Amino acid sequence: MNNAQTEVKVKRETKNKIRVEFDRTPFWQRMKAKFINKNFLTKLIWAIFRYVILIGISYIILFPFFTKISSSFMGPEDFVDATVKLIPKNFTFDTYKYIFLENKYMQALGNTALLSVSAALLQTFVCAMIGYGLAKFKFRGNKILFLLVIFSMIIPHQTLQLSLFMKFRYFDVLGIIQLLGGGSSWFPWFNVTGGTTSINLTNTYIPLAMLSATGLAFKNGLYIFMMRQFYRGVPNELEESAYIDGSGIFKTFLKIILPLSIPMMITIFLFAFSWQWTDTFYTSLFFTRTSIVLMKNVIAIPESLNITYAGSNMYNAAIRNTCGLMIIAPLVVIYLFCQRYLIQGIERSGMTAD
Amino acid sequence: MNKEAEVKLVQTPAKKRKKRSHSLERKTARGGYLFTLPFIIGFIVIYLPVVFESFLYSVTTIERINAGESYQLIWAGLANYREALFSDPNYVQILTAGLRQLVLDVPAILIFSLFIAVLLNQKMVGRAAFRAIFFVPVILSTGLIAQIDTSNTSLMSYMSDTEGIGTNAAKSTSVAEIVSAMDIEYLFSNMKIGGGMAKYVSQILNNIYNIVNRSGVQMLIFLAGLQSISPAIYESCNVEGASAWETFWKITFPMISPMILVNFIYTIIDAFTSSTNSVMSYINQVYGEAGKDTLSVAMAWIYFAIVIVFVLLAAALMSAFVFYQRRD
Numbered sequence: 075m076n077n078a079q080t081e082v083k084v085k086r087e088t089k090n091k092i093r094v095e096f097d098r099t100p101f102w103q104r105m106k107a108k109f110i111n112k113n114f115l116t117k118l119i120w121a122i123f124r125y126v127i128l129i130g131i132s133y134i135i136l137f138p139f140f141t142k143i144s145s146s147f148m149g150p151e152d153f154v155d156a157t158v159k160l161i162p163k164n165f166t167f168d169t170y171k172y173i174f175l176e177n178k179y180m181q182a183l184g185n186t187a188l189l190s191v192s193a194a195l196l197q198t199f200v201c202a203m204i205g206y207g208l209a210k211f212k213f214r215g216n217k218i219l220f221l222l223v224i225f226s227m228i229i230p231h232q233t234l235q236l237s238l239f240m241k242f243r244y245f246d247v248l249g250i251i252q253l254l255g256g257g258s259s260w261f262p263w264f265n266v267t268g269g270t271t272s273i274n275l276t277n278t279y280i281p282l283a284m285l286s287a288t289g290l291a292f293k294n295g296l297y298i299f300m301m302r303q304f305y306r307g308v309p310n311e312l313e314e315s316a317y318i319d320g321s322g323i324f325k326t327f328l329k330i331i332l333p334l335s336i337p338m339m340i341t342i343f344l345f346a347f348s349w350q351w352t353d354t355f356y357t358s359l360f361f362t363r364t365s366i367v368l369m370k371n372v373i374a375i376p377e378s379l380n381i382t383y384a385g386s387n388m389y390n391a392a393i394r395n396t397c398g399l400m401i402i403a404p405l406v407v408i409y410l411f412c413q414r415y416l417i418q419g420i421e422r423s424g425m426t427a428d
Numbered sequence: 429m430n431k432e433a434e435v436k437l438v439q440t441p442a443k444k445r446k447k448r449s450h451s452l453e454r455k456t457a458r459g460g461y462l463f464t465l466p467f468i469i470g471f472i473v474i475y476l477p478v479v480f481e482s483f484l485y486s487v488t489t490i491e492r493i494n495a496g497e498s499y500q501l502i503w504a505g506l507a508n509y510r511e512a513l514f515s516d517p518n519y520v521q522i523l524t525a526g527l528r529q530l531v532l533d534v535p536a537i538l539i540f541s542l543f544i545a546v547l548l549n550q551k552m553v554g555r556a557a558f559r560a561i562f563f564v565p566v567i568l569s570t571g572l573i574a575q576i577d578t579s580n581t582s583l584m585s586y587m588s589d590t591e592g593i594g595t596n597a598a599k600s601t602s603v604a605e606i607v608s609a610m611d612i613e614y615l616f617s618n619m620k621i622g623g624g625m626a627k628y629v630s631q632i633l634n635n636i637y638n639i640v641n642r643s644g645v646q647m648l649i650f651l652a653g654l655q656s657i658s659p660a661i662y663e664s665c666n667v668e669g670a671s672a673w674e675t676f677w678k679i680t681f682p683m684i685s686p687m688i689l690v691n692f693i694y695t696i697i698d699a700f701t702s703s704t705n706s707v708m709s710y711i712n713q714v715y716g717e718a719g720k721d722t723l724s725v726a727m728a729w730i731y732f733a734i735v736i737v738f739v740l741l742a743a744a745l746m747s748a749f750v751f752y753q754r755r756d
Contacts (some may be wrong), residue, residue, distance in 0.1 A: 207463025230700035288470020352571030
């Protein structure tokens with residue numbers, strides 16, 4: 075009773091204000107109670123463990139890029155100097171300069187940009203369309219069609235390499251061109267010589283355009299799958315109200331559904347674009363001539379840097395890596411802008427495998 | 429008269445409704461066909477013939493006539509398959525080695541990507557930055573870059589002490605293996621686990637760059653799956669006093685199990701296109717040799733058939749353990 079009275083002192087200062095003074099627990103004691111307990115300590119240990127692992131793996135991912143970047147600025151002398159590690163002694167831009175000048179970099183950049191942007195745009199739009207058709211419409215064969223999409227995803231195109239090449243080397247849709255008898259007046263730009271019954275589509279952009287427009291290009295099955303899962307989560311009421319307001323199927327898709335799915339489409343565009351950009355399989359399959367300079371043709375040792383000395387093995391590897399860096403430079407810029415959407419799009423897709 | 433009128437009155441709305449529902453059904457069906465039309469056309473005109481012709485090429489040989497302007501197929505029966513399996517000195521050996529590598533890599537990729545996805549799903553400082561870093565390989569380390577990386581192996585043997593992470597490091601002589609096999613064997617000898625396991629783990633750890641590079645999309649799929657688990661379940665678990673370990677095995681793992689199946693199939697299919705795939709690179713090499721293109725097709729089909737049988741068996745086994753949440 076007495077204690078309680080001593081602990082809480084009530085001072086009447088003015089008429090209306092009452093000041094109460096507590097005996098507060100000392101600062102250190104409060105800190106102790108807060109931080110030295112089982113709950114906090116386990117949390118702390120987990121956080122340290124998590125950061126160690128995440129930073130370690132980030133290091134594993136980024137370290138090759140660091141070494142590539144640092145070795146790209148090194149002069150040839152640095153590769154025989156044992157004291158040079160990550161910081162170049164003979165700092166030089168020569169590697170970049172000669173790759174830029176002698177490996178037809180700008181030409182490759184232009185061609186690949188044209189190819190990748192158009193292919194990726196086409197694939198994104200077509201996959202969104204197919205995914206929407208599969209997700210929102212009930213029609214006979216819907217499930218079979220979805221199975222066929224999965225089927226087209228699981229047969230790797232590497233297995234079909236020869237027949238894909240032959241298909242477009244001797245292209246003929248269901249014998250139509252054979253019927254025309256090699257009508258060179260119909261398709262003068264295909265370079266059809268008299269008497270042949272097929273057209274050669276290799277070394278043009280047409281094979282990739284056809285594959286993209288039909289949702290059969292690289293990993294398009296995955297994109298269709300992702301789009302379908304996304305559209306399944308979009309409530310039906312949206313379209314129903316649009317239909318009631320008199321909007322047609324295509325108008326609804328273009329005006330209401332497509333704007334909704336922009337984060338997901340950016341994700342898919344990013345995948346399609348960057349995989350097409352660094353692709354080796356299709357470009358080496360369909361572009362057999364070197365007259366069309368693509369990114370794969372950039373990887374070479376420029377004439378001016380082709381020197382033989384003790385460190386040339388490593389120097390050449392460094393030059394090839396620099397070519398790689400110059401190839402992915404546009405991708406890095408795009409990734410920096412789009413990675414936010416990449417993760418958002420994936421989170422919103424809420425994929426459920428049923 | 430009255431009766432007839434009544435009947436008409438009763439009948440007309442019913443008729444109308446029936447007609448309208450029918451037309452709506454037809455309309456949606458037509459919409460479905462219209463939206464999926466590109467795929468239907470492509471599948472019939474390009475894909476099916478390509479798959480069929482691929483089969484056809486594997487049982488024939490191709491002879492180019494008319495100065496390469498057209499070609500002729502000559503029936504060869506199972507000669508290509510026989511040659512691949514019995515005559516070719518390297519194929520069977522590379523195939524078994526490649527399949528073994530696949531069996532070893534797939535669980536490692538799955539476990540790693542699930543682990544990282546769970547870590548990246550937690551709330552913490554710098555989560556966005558970590559996520560951005562972890563998806564770098566998906567975008568930047570594919571195709572051409574992976575090709576350059578694998579061509580750096582000569583550089584690797586030149587600097588024998590950089591086996592670990594410096595697989596494509598031009599200048600990383602100071603970096604040794606992250607974890608030596610000795611450490612792992614020591615760890616496992618205390619835990620009474622066989623030497624094979626220790627070897628497997630150390631192999632994976634030293635190959636971690638490769639595994640990290642190949643698990644990007646899987647990580648995305650797992651993250652999406654983790655995001656779709658309702659936080660209410662975790663809350664109630666927390667209230668009931670479950671530990672994090674229990675929560676993972678009783679909640680996260682069953683809820684994510686459909687994703688594990690999807691990722692399992694995806695990983696195997698992805699392994700076909702990976703630049704580190706020794707079987708595919710051998711098949712490509714054979715494809716490049718003159719007159720052996722149909723042989724390479726037969727080889728690819730043998731490889732694909734074995735893998736797909738393995739995938740189907742494993743998927744059938746796994747689907748028994750997959751938990752589907754009913755959301756009605």
